[in-house]
Amino acid sequence: MITINEGSVTIEVPDFSKVSSRAPVFYNPVMEFNRDVSVLAVQAFQRILDREISVADTFSGSGIRAIRYLVEVDGVSEAAANDINPLAVKCIEHNSELNSVSPLVSREDAAIFLRGNPGRFDVIDVDPFGTPAPFMDSAAASARNRSLLAVTATDTSGLCGTYIKPCLRKYSARPLKTEYCHETGLRILAGFTAMNLARYSKGASFLLSHSSQHYMRIYAHVRRGARRADETLKNIGYILHCFSCLHHEDVRGVPEDRKCPLCGAKMDAAGPLWLGDLHDEKFIGSMMAEAKNKSLNKSEDVLKLLKTCIGEVGMPPGFYDVHEICSKLGVSAPPLMDVMGGLGEAGFRVSRTHIRPTGIKTDAGVREIEEIIMDL
Ligand code: SAM
Secondary structure: OEEEOOOOOOEEEOOOOOOOOOOOOOOOOOHHHHHHHHHHHHHHHHHHHHOEEEEEOOOOOOOHHHHHHHHOOOOOEEEEEEOOOOOHHHHHHEEEEEEEOOOEEEEEOOHHHHHHOOOOOOOOEOOOOOOOOHHHHHHHHHOOOEEEEEEEOOHHHHHHOOOOHHHHHOOOOOOOOOOOHHHHHHHHHHHHHHHHHHHHOOHHHHHEEEEEEEEEEEEEEEEEEEEHHHHOOOOEEEEEOOOOOEEEEEEEOOOOOOOOOHHHHOOOEEEEOOOOOOOHHHHHHHHHHHHHOOOOOHHHHHHHHHHHHHOOOOOOOEEEHHHHHHHHHOOOOOHHHHHHHHHOOOOEEEEEEEOOOOOEEEEEOOHHOOOHHOOO
16 A cells, blocks of 8 residues: 545555556546636635535545545535445445545445435535546536536547547537647537536536546536526537637637638537636635645645636637747747736736636737747
């Protein structure tokens, strides 16, 4: 066994030479960042509900999430830790004892677990191997009114368009391999979640969504009501992209066969996907405030992510990569801050993106960005 210290807990997992889904019990140290963010998100959500809450860790592995929620989040009075693997269940029981907590431990297929517990939990955490798609129907059915649905996807090669067919199969959506393909992937995951919830007359807004390392993670605030679901679906649409001049735009509803308004080339479409906000400024602000009261190993990186995400709120979908534009123009790339400053002075809104250090989100078009780059 090896001992792991994360947040305020210590757990033990069977020693396995590399991180693999074939390990007797799965534990990935790289995901500590994801779990640190999750602890803050669950805490911020508990503050919204302002009462004791229950959390379901549906793919629990070593039990680390359920245990961390019980130990580190104020107001979590109940946590379920479920995993289909019998060795994982033993490991969860062992680690619970180590940390003096008592989650409700079960060994079921996550879909059956969720179906068997409708409306039971304030927070549902879905953290499977690869795609969450096969479990989203059960998660949507199970999610209660005013709950948090947190979902991880590690099938980023499909969501980002390296492979198109898996994304069509899993998410019924077409990805597109652009410079902002990780944002498109995040929006496909968010849109898919919203559409699953709508089927059960539930609406969603997104409190935080991020694409980090090899995975994507979304936090949906679920509210019951057919009208809310209808309103939510108004945020579903497509992003049209021109590979010739890098122009992009979004359309709600099904896109027609379109020509690029700037250069006349045929545009490609990604979607259906979420075109609304991926984050909530107040919620992220509350997470940042909570970080001061927690002992998180990845605190600095988490705060950096959260700060950048706040800047993205209210910005249009997609972003421009300054280096990509410069390489099309045949000029060397100026400092990003100079381009951002130029856009700001010209009256455009502009922010960085958490997805790419050379990307900028702005309501300016590619031609205006080109002009500013050439004037620098
Ligand atoms: N949440 C864990 C963490 O943060 O360390 C990692 C979970 S790991 C990515 C996925 C887990 O899902 C594995 O422990 C695996 O045994 C379990 N699993 C795979 N298929 C499942 C299913 N259909 N239902 C429930 N658990 C499943």
